[in-house]
Amino acid sequence: MREEEVKRRMKELIKEIEYHNYRYYTLDDPVISDAQYDRLMRELEELEKKYPELAEPNSPTKRVGAPPLEVFGIVTHSIPMLSLSNAYSENEVIEFDERVKRLLSVNSLEYVAEPKMDGLAVELVYINGEFIQGSTRGDGFTGEDITQNLRTIKTIPLLLISDDKIKIPSRLEVRGEVYMTRDGFKRLNKEREEKGEPLFANPRNAAAGSLRQLDSKITAKRPLYIYCYGVGIVEGIEFSTHWEMLEAFKKWGLRVNELIRVCKNIEEVIAFYHELEKIRESLPYEIDGMVIKVNSIDFQKRLGEKARSPRWALAYKFKAHQETTTIKDIIVQVGRTGALTPVAIFEPVRVGGVEVKRATLHNQDEIEKKDIMIGDTVIIERAGDVIPEVVKVIKEKRDGTQRRFKMPDNCPICGSPVIRIKGEVVPRCINIACPAQIKGRIRHFGSRNAMDIEGLGVSLVEQLVDKKLVKDVADLYFLTLDQLVPLERMGEKSAKNLLESIEKSKKRELKRLIYALGIRHVGEHLSEIIAKKWKSIDQLFTVTEEELLETPEIGPEVASSIISFFKNETNKKVIERLKEAGVSMKEEEEEEKPAKLKGLIFLFTGALSNMTRSEAKERVEALGGSVASSVSKRVNYLVVGAEPGSKLEKAKELGITVIDEKEFLKMIS
Numbered sequence: 001m002r003e004e005e006v007k008r009r010m011k012e013l014i015k016e017i018e019y020h021n022y023r024y025y026t027l028d029d030p031v032i033s034d035a036q037y038d039r040l041m042r043e044l045e046e047l048e049k050k051y052p053e054l055a056e057p058n059s060p061t062k063r064v065g066a067p068p069l070e071v072f073g074i075v076t077h078s079i080p081m082l083s084l085s086n087a088y089s090e091n092e093v094i095e096f097d098e099r100v101k102r103l104l105s106v107n108s109l110e111y112v113a114e115p116k117m118d119g120l121a122v123e124l125v126y127i128n129g130e131f132i133q134g135s136t137r138g139d140g141f142t143g144e145d146i147t148q149n150l151r152t153i154k155t156i157p158l159l160l161i162s163d164d165k166i167k168i169p170s171r172l173e174v175r176g177e178v179y180m181t182r183d184g185f186k187r188l189n190k191e192r193e194e195k196g197e198p199l200f201a202n203p204r205n206a207a208a209g210s211l212r213q214l215d216s217k218i219t220a221k222r223p224l225y226i227y228c229y230g231v232g233i234v235e236g237i238e239f240s241t242h243w244e245m246l247e248a249f250k251k252w253g254l255r256v257n258e259l260i261r262v263c264k265n266i267e268e269v270i271a272f273y274h275e276l277e278k279i280r281e282s283l284p285y286e287i288d289g290m291v292i293k294v295n296s297i298d299f300q301k302r303l304g305e306k307a308r309s310p311r312w313a314l315a316y317k318f319k320a321h322q323e324t325t326t327i328k329d330i331i332v333q334v335g336r337t338g339a340l341t342p343v344a345i346f347e348p349v350r351v352g353g354v355e356v357k358r359a360t361l362h363n364q365d366e367i368e369k370k371d372i373m374i375g376d377t378v379i380i381e382r383a384g385d386v387i388p389e390v391v392k393v394i395k396e397k398r399d400g401t402q403r404r405f406k407m408p409d410n411c412p413i414c415g416s417p418v419i420r421i422k423g424e425v426v427p428r429c430i431n432i433a434c435p436a437q438i439k440g441r442i443r444h445f446g447s448r449n450a451m452d453i454e455g456l457g458v459s460l461v462e463q464l465v466d467k468k469l470v471k472d473v474a475d476l477y478f479l480t481l482d483q484l485v486p487l488e489r490m491g492e493k494s495a496k497n498l499l500e501s502i503e504k505s506k507k508r509e510l511k512r513l514i515y516a517l518g519i520r521h522v523g524e525h526l527s528e529i530i531a532k533k534w535k536s537i538d539q540l541f542t543v544t545e546e547e548l549l550e551t552p553e554i555g556p557e558v559a560s561s562i563i564s565f566f567k568n569e570t571n572k573k574v575i576e577r578l579k580e581a582g583v584s585m586k587e588e589e590e591e592e593k594p595a596k597l598k599g600l601i602f603l604f605t606g607a608l609s610n611m612t613r614s615e616a617k618e619r620v621e622a623l624g625g626s627v628a629s630s631v632s633k634r635v636n637y638l639v640v641g642a643e644p645g646s647k648l649e650k651a652k653e654l655g656i657t658v659i660d661e662k663e664f665l666k667m668i669s
């Protein structure tokens, strides 16, 4: 086949497959059989294998993920992604309606009411119908470039469907919420539990964690979906109402929540809110309220925005879920820093669809303030689907069998006397050999943002410490296959995998190691600051308090904590053994390099002589840049190879910087 023909066929296949993806995933109404679909996919895969240089970045074959990134690029939103003002009562909603009507000098006003999805806001950019970039909301002004990850979400079209009546805009920035279904979340957590990986607290966190993967192949395996509900810049088309815009979205193949409704007035909005509240728990995804939007775009423009939210929209939040239960017991947990925390054990109860068995009571002061006794009947609440809290005690239910709780004077785990440090609310066990602390320290050391040791889950750490195989974090590096295989839920394969991930962790960046050591008051952020200034652990052994205090963000408390950590003989020995095991103790020079091309967009035309298109793309992306597939104003550089195509002319018209392959090689070297 001639190149032109291959290209044409590829484009045809992509268009067709994308249409069937839309029928299957977005509409849930396929029009061809799985076998027919597979045939189309196979033909495309074969063509791409034979002509890799012609493969399109937006090919559906890319939905399984792309090569991992080193860092995410930064994307500046051309129009800031605002947040919403919240209302918690009907009164506030009525006030909103009155305010808006007053500002517009109208007597009646139409709204669109939408479920408020509990996920993550993203922006998708389509140029002439092609998906070219996707980003997180971030701080509203800039977000992270998660294009590769978003490409793996089947309900995100890679090509918009053209409709004869509604032309596809030359530029369309669509906003929406990526979320995980409840079922998908449960399945994912079950799998993670089996693998000993930390669990996600709720579907929202799971969606966020999945979208922020540098390896999009991981994202591809997660049950993520999107609902679109807004726009940034739109070029080439205007809408008169929000509803009309949503209708256009649907025609283009963008997924829109079927529950969204036009309401003639605020009373209809409120009635719909109560309906949503009723069906909330039966929905396959979590929602935390309703978003009310003025339907007329003209009115929206007239109303404009205040500080960080539009005047034309309001989030009407659902009340937190509350339930009544009794406190069977109050136990004391010991964390990695030795802090003792009282935890209430409840008669299990379902709150908003989730079974709740326990909740932290924080400390003795809290218990006294809320006047909580063992045996009390209490109201508990899960606000925003997070950690449950005891809201209050129903004192009328007391019958004399209730008992006061007192924090123990000895550690419930190791029996050492508990110390109350002046100025601190929490009592501590200061025996650093306390098994509870050891377990906590080891879990922290291996956690995702620390040394990231995959497979080192809670139950494994329990066993390792209880069986005295591990007494400190350095022991992890001296574990053997023979020691691991006999452990519960282990087996040869998992044991080998664990040893491999322990081995891999030896090369983590210095900032992760510092954080992993668990120095008090030194979290992720400070670890990074410390690693930037003192480029090795050895330097931290000799650092003085004055030097530390000269560093922005390091105060006296942190400084003295760092000094005493590195003075401590036990810690010295642990670090010596980590070194002996081959754990990297220095800042590796390469670490700072990526992101040289951060935020820059490249486009290629013609053949490169030193590498293929996809290699060039990989290089650009590894350095934080991105590659577009068509000419647009956003492109920073057009790289021209042999026999360039029509892109060159267009780029010149738009004033895009044109460079040759030699210059390009210099930029990426």
Ligand code: IVH
Residues within 6 Å of the ligand: 082, 083, 084, 114, 115, 116, 117, 118, 119, 120, 121, 137, 177, 229, 230, 291, 310, 313, 315
């Ligand atoms: S509209 C200017 N519509 O809520 C309007 N937001 O508090 C901005 N959200 O960041 C957003 N469902 O993550 C809108 N149907 C919906 C939504 C929704 C969920 C989230 C979104 C946004 C946050 C604002």
